[in-house]
Amino acid sequence: MQIDGETKIVAILGDPIAQAKSPELFNALFERHAVNAVLIPLHVPPAKLGAALDGLRGIVNLAGVVVTVPHKMAAAAYAAVLSEAARQTGGVNCLRREADGSWTGAMFDGIGFVQGLHARKHVVRNKSVLLVGTGGAGAGVAHALVDAGVASLDLFDSNAESLQRLENALRSRDGQTLIRRSGPFAQATHDLIVNATPCGMRARDPLPIDLAGARPDAVVADLIMKPAQTRLLEDAEARGLTTHLGHYLLESSVEAIASFLRLIP
Incomplete structure (x- = not known):
């Protein structure tokens, strides 16, 4: 260069x-x-x-x-x-x-995330999603998932104002996606589990999502790019779950x- x-x-x-x-x-x-x-x-x-x-x-x-x-x-x-x-x-x-x-x-962020999923053959249409983190990246991903036709979108954020703002924005859209509040834990109904918080950038960070209740064929995605293999993704792999790395969003x-x-x- x-x-x-x-x-x-x-x-x-x-x-x-x-x-x-x-x-x-x-x-x-x-x-x-x-x-x-x-x-x-x-x-x-x-x-x-x-x-x-x-x-x-x-x-x-x-x-x-x-x-x-x-x-x-x-x-x-x-x-x-x-x-x-x-x-x-x-x-x-x-x-x-x-x-x-x-x-x-x-x-x-949103279209990059969805395109990254599609590039790796992960279907999002008519799927159920848990999204933890409703800040800038999380909001972008949420709207793109609605555009992509997810059946339901469960939201969680410890920041009540951020959560309410995104919830209101999504509910104001004339779409078919079911919007709900949730806790930061996977359920057997979730096909896709997404961490859109910065929790995981540092080694001492706690796990942002409890994966104990995840279904065996769930996909766990983390938007964090460094480290590429966050504690959440390591936990997902240990449970035999499919993982989706953060850098796929930017690459797309x-x-x-x-x-x-x-x-x-």
């Missing part, structure tokens, strides 16, 4: 940022497409998000930013325009810098994000 005065810059903003897999995936994509662009990680604490985004608006050769934990909901407020998926979820995982310095926000959405940023066709 050669960086010169014509290189387009993309940044990924998060706190923490060491777990981010975006730099290796995006930079490999840019090389494959012979695009003069580079993605760099920026460690931005929540209290500094606004200042960081305001400063980045002034960088003319900045194509945009990828947004990760915990900024996806907060960053949406800085966008002048939001995609339909971003409006639905109330969060963004990508902001494109426009010529006038304004931000256009989009959310690719990286080209769509790069296209949104106008870096590839």
